Amino acid sequence: MDNVIAVRQLRVLSRDKTLVGPVSFSLERGSTTGLCGPSGAGKSTVLRALVDLLPTGLTRDGDLQVLERPIAPGKGDADLRAKIVLVPQTPVVFGGSILDNALFGLRHILRAPREVLKERAEQALREAGLWKEVSDRLDSPAQNLSAGQRQRLCLARALALEPECLLLDEPTSALDEQSRDTVEQSIAALRGSRTVLLVSHDPAQVERLCDTTVHLDQPATVSPAAAAVS
C-alpha cells in the first residue's frame, strides 16, 4: 500500500489532558479523504499536528509517518513543510500582487530558482482553477480578489510547492454556492495526482469529493472505508 501519511494513535494533549484522539488513519497516494466530526472534535487540530504547527501549549503523541519516514514531535523541517501543506480555513492573502502570493512558498520555503518561478505559478494557478480569471492581471493586488478567488489563490500557493499532500480545512465554508462549486471542481481535479485530506461539515460535499472518510469524535473512530486503506 502506497501511503503518503500514516497516523497511529495520534493524540493532541494540553498538559496531561487529551484534547483530541486517539485517531489512526492512512492516506493513500492520490486519494481524497474526508475528515469529519462535530464542532470541537479536533479536526483543525489534527491538521495542525500533521504539519507540526500546533499552538503553543499543545503537544502530540502517537506515531506519524510521512512517506514512510517517522516524524517525531517538533522535528518537522522545511522539507516536510513543502511536502505536506495546510491550507487554513480562512484564506491568508498577503499584501502584494496575485503573482507574489502564488510564488510565496516557492520563494521562501523551497527557494526555487528564479527562472522556474513564473512557469510554476502559472501551472499552480491553472490547477487551482484561477488562471483564466487572473492571467491578465497577475501584478494586481491580491487583496482585491473575491472570497472564492482568494480561496483558490491559497490553494494555488500550496500547489506551487508541488506537495505530496494537501490538508484543506473547510475550504468552501465561507463561500456562496457558485464559488463553492468552482473550488470543488479544483479539488476534484486533484484526485489521482495529489493526496488530499479535506475537513468538511457538509456530508454532501464529502460524498461528492472523497473516496473515504475518517470520523473524529470522542473517542476518535475510523469508518470501515477509511480502515480499508489503513
Ligand SMILES: Nc1ncnc2c1ncn2[C@@H]1O[C@H](COP(=O)(O)OP(=O)(O)OP(=O)(O)O)[C@@H](O)[C@H]1O
Ligand atoms: N490552543 C489551544 N489550547 C487549548 N485548547 C485548544 C486550543 N486549540 C484548540 N483547542 C481545543 O481543542 C479542541 C479541538 O478544536 P478544533 O478547532 O481542532 O476542533 P474542530 O473539530 O476543528 O472544530 P470546528 O468544526 O468547530 O472548526 C476544542 O476543544 C478546542 O477548544
